[in-house]
Amino acid sequence: DVKVTQSSRYLVKRTGEKVFLECVQDMDHENMFWYRQDPGLGLRLIYFSYDVKMKEKGDIPEGYSVSREKKERFSLILESASTNQTSMYLCASRTPQGSGSPLHFGNGTRLTVT
Amino acid sequence: KQEVTQIPAALSVPEGENLVLNCSFTDSAIYNLQWFRQDPGKGLTSLLLIQSSQREQTSGRLNASLDKSSGRSTLYIAASQPGDSATYLCAVGFVGRRALTFGSGTRLQVQP
Numbered sequence: 062d063v064k065v066t067q068s069s070r071y072l073v074k075r076t077g078e079k080v081f082l083e084c085v086q087d088m089d090h091e092n093m094f095w096y097r098q099d100p101g102l103g104l105r106l107i108y109f110s111y112d113v114k115m116k117e118k119g120d121i122p123e124g125y126s127v128s129r130e131k132k133e134r135f136s137l138i139l140e141s142a143s144t145n146q147t148s149m150y151l152c153a154s155r156t157p158q159g160s161g162s163p164l165h166f167g168n169g170t171r172l173t174v175t
Numbered sequence: 176k177q178e179v180t181q182i183p184a185a186l187s188v189p190e191g192e193n194l195v196l197n198c199s200f201t202d203s204a205i206y207n208l209q210w211f212r213q214d215p216g217k218g219l220t221s222l223l224l225i226q227s228s229q230r231e232q233t234s235g236r237l238n239a240s241l242d243k244s245s246g247r248s249t250l251y252i253a254a255s256q257p258g259d260s261a262t263y264l265c266a267v268g269f270v271g272r273r274a275l276t277f278g279s280g281t282r283l284q285v286q287p
Contacts, residue, residue, distance in 0.1 A: 065218075094274055103279040104264070111273060119274065151218055158273050161226055163209055164266070166218040 063088045067152050067167040074174050080139040082170050084152030092155050093135035094164075095119075095127065097148040104151065110135055111157065142174045177202045177269045181278035188255055189286050196250040196281045198265030203243045206268035209275065210239050210250050213262045222263075223250070255285045 068083040086093065094109040096119075106119030110129040124146060128136040135154075139146055150170045156162040178201045188194050198208070207226050211219040223232045223239040225248070231240040238251040252259060262282045266275035 067218075092273070101279075104277040106274050109274055117273065149216075153219075158206055158268055161207070161224075163221045163224040164275055165221060166211075168218040169216070171216070 063090075063154070063165040065152055065154055065165050065167040067150075067170050069170050070168065072170060072172045074139075074142050074172065076143060076174060078139075078142045078174075080142050080172070080174075082137040082139075082150055082152075082172070084135045084137070084154075084167055085133050086135075086154040086165070087133065088154065088165075089132065090154040090165075091132070091157055093129065094153040095125075095135065095137045096151045096153065097121070098151060098169075099148050107137065144174050146172065147174045148172060177267075177272065177276055179265060179267050179276050179278040181263075181265055181281050183281060184279065185282040185284070187284040187286060190255060190257060192255050192285075194252050194255055194283075196252070196263050196265075196283070198248040198250070198267075198278055200246045200248075200267045200269075200276075202269055203246055204270040205243060206270060208239075208241055208248050208268070209266045210237075210248075211264045211266065213264060213280070219264060252283075255283075257285050257287045259283060260285050 095107045096104045108127040110116045126138045152167045155164045209224045210222045225241045236253040262280045264280040265278045
């Protein structure tokens with residue numbers, strides 16, 4: 062079974078703090094994704110990575126950066142947390158689009174910025 | 176614009192009923208379509224993945240169909256149970272996009 066593990070289930074941070082959200086997958090997947098989910102707005106793609114050190118902006122990259130130094134790990138960084146970044150953050154992974162494999166999600170990190 | 180729509184946003188049914196959840200998409204050029212389940216406060220669990228060359232996929236009491244030409248997919252749940260209560264999301268892999276595009280989901284409540 063594919064396992065996507067997000068390091069924290071709940072995080073509370075203060076405005077202006079630098080925040081790291083970590084995600085690890087155990088299936089050697091090339092593609093990894095970060096989404097945020099908000100009531101009424103659904104899932105929105107922040108960033109994704111199609112291989113080590115490779116990344117592309119998603120639909121809402123402002124205020125975020127990412128790091129993929131190893132294939133199994135994809136980190137989301139909030140450089141200076143703001144209250145409008147309070148949200149549920151979901152990490153996902155799979156083999157490349159068109160390869161026929163499903164997308165697998167972690168359990169999510171509920172981030173509150175005060 | 177490539178979009179995915181799920182209607183209704185919420186549905187409440189009595190236990191034992193067969194039900195259909197709908198998903199529509201605006202572009203027939205797709206790689207695949209995936210159905211997910213999400214319990215409150217949790218991540219998404221993959222239910223079924225249909226490739227663009229397939230018409231349907233089945234897993235237990237779940238059956239998903241795909242009609243690319245009309246831009247529609249349905250998720251059929253047979254003999255619903257209270258444990259099926261969750262939000263069901265549809266996501267489409269459009270050609271030309273590396274990431275899936277998600278619908279906003281249907282929140283299902285199965286009454287005992």
